[in-house]
Amino acid sequence: MDTLRFLLRKLVEDRVALLGAVIIVALVLVAVLAPWMATHPEDVSEFHPQIRLQGPSAENFFGTDRMGSDIYSRILYGARITITIAVIAIGASVLIGVPIGLVAGWYHGWFSDALMRVSDVFLSVPQIVLAIAIAQTLGPSIENVILALSATYWPFWARLVYAETRSLKNEVFIEACIALGASPLRVMTLHVLPNIASSLIVRTTIGMGGTILTAAALGFLGLGPPAPSPEWGRMISESREFLPEAWWYATAPGLAIFLVVMGFNLFGDGLRDILDPRIRRSRRHDD
Amino acid sequence: MGAASNPALLEVADLAKHFAIRNVWKRRVGWLRALDGVSFSVRRGEILGVVGESGCGKSTLGKTLMGIHRPSAGSIVFEGNEIANISPYESRSLRRHLQYTYQDPGASLDPRWKIGRSLHEPLVIHTDLDHAARDARVRQILHAVGLPESHLDLYPHEVSGGQQRRVGLARILTLQPSLVVLDEPTSGLDVSVQATILNLFLELQKQFDLTYLFISHDLSVVRMICHRVAVMYLGRIVEMGDTETVFARPAHPYTRSLLAAIPDIGGKRITDDFWLEGEPPNPGNLPSGCRFRTRCPIADAGCAGQEPTLQATDPTRSVACWKAEATS
Numbered sequence: 036m037d038t039l040r041f042l043l044r045k046l047v048e049d050r051v052a053l054l055g056a057v058i059i060v061a062l063v064l065v066a067v068l069a070p071w072m073a074t075h076p077e078d079v080s081e082f083h084p085q086i087r088l089q090g091p092s093a094e095n096f097f098g099t100d101r102m103g104s105d106i107y108s109r110i111l112y113g114a115r116i117t118i119t120i121a122v123i124a125i126g127a128s129v130l131i132g133v134p135i136g137l138v139a140g141w142y143h144g145w146f147s148d149a150l151m152r153v154s155d156v157f158l159s160v161p162q163i164v165l166a167i168a169i170a171q172t173l174g175p176s177i178e179n180v181i182l183a184l185s186a187t188y189w190p191f192w193a194r195l196v197y198a199e200t201r202s203l204k205n206e207v208f209i210e211a212c213i214a215l216g217a218s219p220l221r222v223m224t225l226h227v228l229p230n231i232a233s234s235l236i237v238r239t240t241i242g243m244g245g246t247i248l249t250a251a252a253l254g255f256l257g258l259g260p261p262a263p264s265p266e267w268g269r270m271i272s273e274s275r276e277f278l279p280e281a282w283w284y285a286t287a288p289g290l291a292i293f294l295v296v297m298g299f300n301l302f303g304d305g306l307r308d309i310l311d312p313r314i315r316r317s318r319r320h321d322d
Numbered sequence: 323m324g325a326a327s328n329p330a331l332l333e334v335a336d337l338a339k340h341f342a343i344r345n346v347w348k349r350r351v352g353w354l355r356a357l358d359g360v361s362f363s364v365r366r367g368e369i370l371g372v373v374g375e376s377g378c379g380k381s382t383l384g385k386t387l388m389g390i391h392r393p394s395a396g397s398i399v400f401e402g403n404e405i406a407n408i409s410p411y412e413s414r415s416l417r418r419h420l421q422y423t424y425q426d427p428g429a430s431l432d433p434r435w436k437i438g439r440s441l442h443e444p445l446v447i448h449t450d451l452d453h454a455a456r457d458a459r460v461r462q463i464l465h466a467v468g469l470p471e472s473h474l475d476l477y478p479h480e481v482s483g484g485q486q487r488r489v490g491l492a493r494i495l496t497l498q499p500s501l502v503v504l505d506e507p508t509s510g511l512d513v514s515v516q517a518t519i520l521n522l523f524l525e526l527q528k529q530f531d532l533t534y535l536f537i538s539h540d541l542s543v544v545r546m547i548c549h550r551v552a553v554m555y556l557g558r559i560v561e562m563g564d565t566e567t568v569f570a571r572p573a574h575p576y577t578r579s580l581l582a583a584i585p586d587i588g589g590k591r592i593t594d595d596f597w598l599e600g601e602p603p604n605p606g607n608l609p610s611g612c613r614f615r616t617r618c619p620i621a622d623a624g625c626a627g628q629e630p631t632l633q634a635t636d637p638t639r640s641v642a643c644w645k646a647e648a649t650s
Contacts, residue, residue: 207430208430208431208432208433211424211429212432212443213389213390214385214389214390214421214422215443215447215493216415216418216444216448218447221447226432226435229434230432230433
């Protein structure tokens with residue numbers, strides 16, 4: 036595909052976005068290869084209280100936690116949880132938000148208005164508060180975190196698709212399709228969607244970062260998957276009572292969250308510069 | 323051309339399109355009468371020109387015929403079927419032979435679709451032909467508009483503007499339309515390109531048995547290719563008739579001022595007898611009686627009362643003016 040090759044070439048030119056892409060690829064590799072990369076894979080569920088709170092060493096790269104488990108191995112397995120939550124939650128948000136935005140953007144009338152007002156209601160509450168409220172009500176589990184995040188984040192996609200559809204509807208080629216006799220479904224799926232795909236992809240990439248951060252926050256508050264799950268937010272939360280002596284305990288998961296969120300944001304920014312020249316907010320050279 | 327003996331292909335009667343004017347609270351504060359009782363018919367095989375200033379409702383007329391706008395009142399009978407007041411989706415098959423080209427037909431192409439796919443689309447929508455049959459038809463049309471087959475694999479931005487126009491034309495021709503609405507097809511083109519495009523239209527007309535509704539503000543082009551011409555002012559037809567009659571002996575003062583505005587090398591200066599000043603009145607707030615009277619040099623008190631309707635002055639022409647008899 037020409038588009039893909041173009042994308043890759045631009046990406047190589049854009050070092051910062053490339054760094055983001057590398058981080059994302061690393062995250063995926065770590066999640067997939069966790070059983071082979073981990074030095075103590077059994078430590079996800081096994082405890083060794085006799086070696087608890089040991090500093091970083093050749094045996095335990097990032098030290099051990101309060102149960103004596105290897106933090107390095109737990110971080111690797113935590114990547115799986117992070118990816119699962121982010122991908123499913125974002126996927127669900129896209130699946131809910133995109134059709135709603137399309138329909139509301141295409142048709143004029145009370146139904147469109149109603150759809151958009153509903154999404155406004157969701158947007159009017161700060162995301163983290165809404166997610167906490169939902170997760171708290173449903174109880175701590177990985178499924179409920181996903182549910183809470185999907186319910187919180189879908190309006191972003193609905194809004195984006197709504198606005199893009201509205202402006203595309205005024206384009207001559209869309210009107211020409213209507214004049215040609217194409218059905219609304221055909222125009223929406225075959226003409227509108229492909230033309231807003233780039234902004235969707237950009238929004239989704241940046242949204243991944245935000246979702247991972249919110250998921251970690253939920254874990255930190257004890258609303259994520261229950262112990263002994265190696266969820267990153269939960270690990271930071273557990274480390275609090277041993278700070279500052281066991282500095283490595285919070286540092287490792289904290290760095291992991293920081294790197295991954297930064298990776299998605301850098302990559303998303305770079306993608307936007309490449310795919311969406313209209314809102315080029317590039318802080319670098321323009322070519 | 324013998325067009326006169328042919329039956330009407332399109333019959334438009336009292337067609338109106340009023341747009342609501344809304345204030346910031348979305349309350350309706352008035353109506354913008356873009357089309358206000360337009361009646362005309364187009365005979366098979368002819369080219370009917372529709373001329374007028376910007377904002378006179380020419381494009382609204384075309385788009386209402388196409389079902390992009392729903393008419394507020396009136397009827398449109400195309401090939402014997404009433405197509406007004408049903409949505410474009412309901413009337414899909416009825417409108418199949420009625421097609422519309424934009425000012426820039428190239429702009430009607432999806433920038434993310436290869437030209438070949440765009441040309442297939444009308445056939446996918448309207449026919450059950452399989453890919454091979456569609457392909458044969460597409461290639462035939464492509465040839466007719468003078469494009470190489472290699473263009474099928476290109477994106478619209480990869481071909482020149484003129485070629486995009488041809489692709490846009492090819493796209494609507496795949497459905498074998500009988501009537502094509504040409505909306506300002508020559509505006510924004512330099513004269514040599516205009517001539518090429520016009521010749522292409524005439525050639526295609528012969529080849530595909532087309533009838534054109536030619537919407538334009540370029541009177542010299544209209545004079546050159548149209549059999550009949552309708553002059554619109556603020557949503558109404560004020561004069562309609564054979565091109566020769568209208569151009570030789572314009573009966574409506576508006577038509578006369580438009581004709582006086584055609585630049586003519588070596589002729590009189592436009593400013594000598596061009597008295598059409600200012601902008602047309604706001605179509606949301608029309609004057610009483612004849613809507614042209616505010617700019618008309620021969621209007622008197624009688625013109626403010628009733629709105630004139632189209633009356634035949636010759637066998638081949640009709641005019642909507644209270645003073646038509648006196649002035650023509």
